Amino acid sequence: MPKTKKEIGGIDDKKPKVYKSLRGFRDILPDSQVYWDKVEDAARKIATDYSFDRIRLPYLEQTQLFERSVGKGTDIVDKEMFSFVDPSNTKVTLRPEATAQVVRTYIEHGMLNKPQPVKLWYFGPMFRHDRPQAGRYRQFWQFGLEAIGSNEPIIDAQIIIICFRLLKELGLDVTVQINSIGTPESRRDYIMELVSYFKQFRRQLSETDKKRLQKNPLRLLDSKEPEIQELKVDAPQIVDWLDDTSKQDFMKVLEYLDEAEVPYELNPFLVRGLDYYSKTVFEIIPNVTREVVNENEEEKSQNALGGGGRYDGLVEMLGGREGTPAMGAALGIERIILAMKAQEVPINKQREIDVFFCQLGEAARRKGLSVFEQFRSAGITTGEAFGKGSLKTQLEMADKLKAKVALILGQKEVLDGTIIIRDMESGAQEIVDVKKVVEIVQKQLGG
Secondary structure: OOOOHHHHHOOOOOOOOOOOOOOOOOOOOHHHHHHHHHHHHHHHHHHHHOOOEEOOOOOEEEHHHHHHHOOOOOHHHHHHOEEEEOOOOOEEEEOOOOHHHHHHHHHHOOHHHOOOOEEEEEEEEEEOOOOOEOOEOOEEEEEEEEEEOOOOHHHHHHHHHHHHHHHHHOOOOEEEEEEEOOOHHHHHHHHHHHHHHHHOOHHHOOHHHHHHHHHOHHHHHHOOOHHHHHHHHHOOOHHHHOOHHHHHHHHHHHHHHHHOOOOEEEOOOOOOOOOOOEEEEEEEEEOOOOEEEOOOOEEEOOOOOEEEEEOOOHHHHOOOOOOOOEEEEEEEHHHHHHHHHHOOOOOOOOOOOOEEEEEOOHHHHHHHHHHHHHHHHOOOOEEEOOOOOOHHHHHHHHHHOOOOEEEEEOHHHHHHOEEEEEEOOOOOEEEEEHHHHHHHHHHHOOO
């Protein structure tokens, strides 16, 4: 009986498995980083400009934190959380959102003793087991702002203004949609009226919306079902049921937005999707959309780039001081980048460098490492291709990167203690002392 390849050479002829990323999770490759860097840099700058301090939060929390804050009956808690029991027998969840975490941090670390409001911002991944589609992933990134400890309407307006200005500075054409959902007390009568209205059309509702009608009627206004879209046109509007304080606060928020020249639209059916919201709620919508090709189907990108609202009862609900007010918002990074591409926002995808280092031969490579480090330490943006041996190839890379100056170091230059400086525009070259090259290049660059 003939022997197999495995028996002859000790090698298994079976091909190894090729692994791919999980559905809804994706790699962000180097070519995309220019968008991500631009968004994060702009977010960091505007948050700092408005005196928000950065906070970095853990990815895992106790499951009860989100069940309590986001609310049972919401899609996030009922269907979308990545929850499991860890080795210490604690039920934990990958964070589906960060507001509850920020409130937990505020309480745990005694931030109520700091000057109020405490203003915090974050930038990081969230996790929801949602149906992947254009602009929506199971691991997705958010930039968020939270201001805890003030009930002044100007805080609501400030957070809306920051989100709007950030998106405008990123080159996007957007509009704010805004509403007030009042206090839990003022919502009770409205919810009874809303239930009464939708019960007339119970047979037309999907099974999901029938459950919402029973457990969490406000979520019906979030439903994307065509039947609900038609029915809610004649549904009662929450603004007609607001208490006097909610009405007055809402009018002040709108006045601040008018003063700041932030365009907005009143949306009487905007309620947001989480249980902890009260009073002001808002979303920011791009004014231009396009069809995005998904790996499975063609769909329009998700509409809202982000949003938020006031959550005056959440701190107390999670064990903090009674009556602590708060306001927050979050923007979806993937959606922002999709909108930037859809609106064809110009962006420089080219890495900008001043100097490109070229080397020829092993001795030049060794010496080149220290020369390169001298330029980096001097704050001069420098490119290199230590993995390339051809001078022609390296100079082509320098030209492609639009370097102003190329440094050329070969075997002879190493022995002589010199280096060649080449002006990439004119092609002129000069030989200089390698010990003085940083100083000479700085002068040529105007530094």
